[in-house]
Amino acid sequence: xxxxxxxxxxxxxxxxxxxxxxxxxxxxxxxxxxxxxxxxxxxxxxxxxxxxxxxxxxxxxxxxx
Amino acid sequence: xxxxxxxxxxxxxxxxxxxxxxxxxxxxxxxxxxxxxxxxxxxxxxxxxxxxxxxxxxxxxxxxxxxxxxxxxxxxxxxxxxxxxxxxxxxxxxxxxxxxxxxxxxxxxxxxxxxxxxxxxxxxxxxxxxxxxxxxxxxxxxxxxxxxxxxxxxxxxxxxxxxxxxxxxxxxxxxxxxxxxxxxxxxxxxxxxxxxxxxxxxxxxxxxxxxxxxxxxxxxxxxxxxxxxxxxxxxxxxxxxxxxxxxxxxxxxxxxxxxxxxxxxxxxxxxxxxxxxxxxxxxxxxxxxxxxxxxxxxxxxxxxxxxxxxxxxxxxxxxxxxxx
Numbered sequence: 001x002x003x004x005x006x007x008x009x010x011x012x013x014x015x016x017x018x019x020x021x022x023x024x025x026x027x028x029x030x031x032x033x034x035x036x037x038x039x040x041x042x043x044x045x046x047x048x049x050x051x052x053x054x055x056x057x058x059x060x061x062x063x064x065x
Numbered sequence: 066x067x068x069x070x071x072x073x074x075x076x077x078x079x080x081x082x083x084x085x086x087x088x089x090x091x092x093x094x095x096x097x098x099x100x101x102x103x104x105x106x107x108x109x110x111x112x113x114x115x116x117x118x119x120x121x122x123x124x125x126x127x128x129x130x131x132x133x134x135x136x137x138x139x140x141x142x143x144x145x146x147x148x149x150x151x152x153x154x155x156x157x158x159x160x161x162x163x164x165x166x167x168x169x170x171x172x173x174x175x176x177x178x179x180x181x182x183x184x185x186x187x188x189x190x191x192x193x194x195x196x197x198x199x200x201x202x203x204x205x206x207x208x209x210x211x212x213x214x215x216x217x218x219x220x221x222x223x224x225x226x227x228x229x230x231x232x233x234x235x236x237x238x239x240x241x242x243x244x245x246x247x248x249x250x251x252x253x254x255x256x257x258x259x260x261x262x263x264x265x266x267x268x269x270x271x272x273x274x275x276x277x278x279x280x281x282x283x284x285x286x287x288x289x290x291x292x293x294x295x296x297x298x299x300x301x302x303x304x305x306x307x308x309x310x311x312x313x314x315x316x317x318x319x320x321x322x323x324x325x326x327x328x329x330x331x332x333x334x335x336x337x338x339x340x341x342x343x344x345x346x347x348x349x350x351x352x353x354x355x356x357x358x359x360x361x362x363x364x365x366x367x368x369x370x371x372x373x374x375x376x377x378x379x380x381x382x383x384x385x386x387x388x389x
Contacts, residue, residue: 004181023184029191030182031223038223056181058220059189063178063206064153064340065233065291065318
């Protein structure tokens with residue numbers, strides 16, 4: 001799979017929540033985009049990472065213009 | 066002095082003020098009264114153009130009190146803000162200083178950007194910025210196409226705080242000037258999706274009107290390029306945009322120091338958004354406080370109605386009663 005633009009190996013059957021927890025990220029502060037579609041937080045437990053998935057994990061950072 | 070004989074529907078003559086804006090001198094209507102009911106000798110009614118065109122002070126009843134003028138809130142899409150200053154959160158070298166500066170500025174709305182999580186550092190800005198303390202305004206900074214801006218907008222909304230969006234689509238890497246056509250295109254899509262779009266744009270009246278028609282809740286013309294600190298390079302167009310639009314006009318980008326913020330607000334606009342002017346100051350907290358005063362002073366000066374500027378001296382002490 002691709003995570004934030006980089007290839008990454010993950011265990012089969014890993015849920016999105018499991019992935020975030022493994023990375024030490026707080027699900028409430030992160031937005032997950034999976035194959036160009038926003039994944040709602042309610043689905044983090046049911047959706048598992050598939051081979052070839054492209055995941056983007058984004059959050060708010062400092063910015064003006 | 067450049068003087069135009071432009072006789073608009075309001076039949077006011079325009080006078081260019083050196084270093085300032087344009088004031089319009091209307092034909093004498095009613096004597097202005099000053100202070101304790103004393104009738105001033107000045108019988109020319111003068112107001113800075115703005116605030117939706119001409120309003121005869123005699124028809125405004127009762128006139129607003131000083132307190133009313135000072136406390137008049139900024140209202141965007143029905144939401145009231147006590148501060149007319151919106152600040153960005155970028156470019157600070159220290160997050161603690163950033164939070165202190167934002168508090169010193171008095172701003173209630175702060176802009177944030179959407180970026181990939183840095184998997185080595187992890188921490189986003191919400192570790193230091195409480196969304197309960199400040200209204201978060203996510204931006205689409207760094208986007209060069211409508212499609213990209215829409216994608217970032219979706220991610221910002223999914224963060225789950227609100228549907229407010231500072232839409233910006235950049236058209237040129239060197240000047241960071243907006244691609245207004247792409248901005249309009251993205252605005253139409255995002256407004257239809259329920260976003261409260263505040264659109265960053267050029268100081269171009271026609272595009273400002275189009276963005277308003279598209280349903281943007283505020284239009285944000287630049288004072289000068291992002292991060293330039295050049296101040297308002299085109300006060301006339303800023304005033305024209307304010308005069309013609311019904312939605313709030315927030316000047317966004319280009320303010321460098323307090324006088325720039327004050328001059329910006331003196332054009333009659335509803336608010337000002339800045340980032341680098343605070344973040345790049347030697348003391349961001351002190352500059353933030355200066356900006357708070359400047360925005361309030363500029364707004365109040367606009368509401369007060371400035372004196373007409375002339376290129377001749379007029380004594381302010383009596384010319385009679387001098388000794389022989």
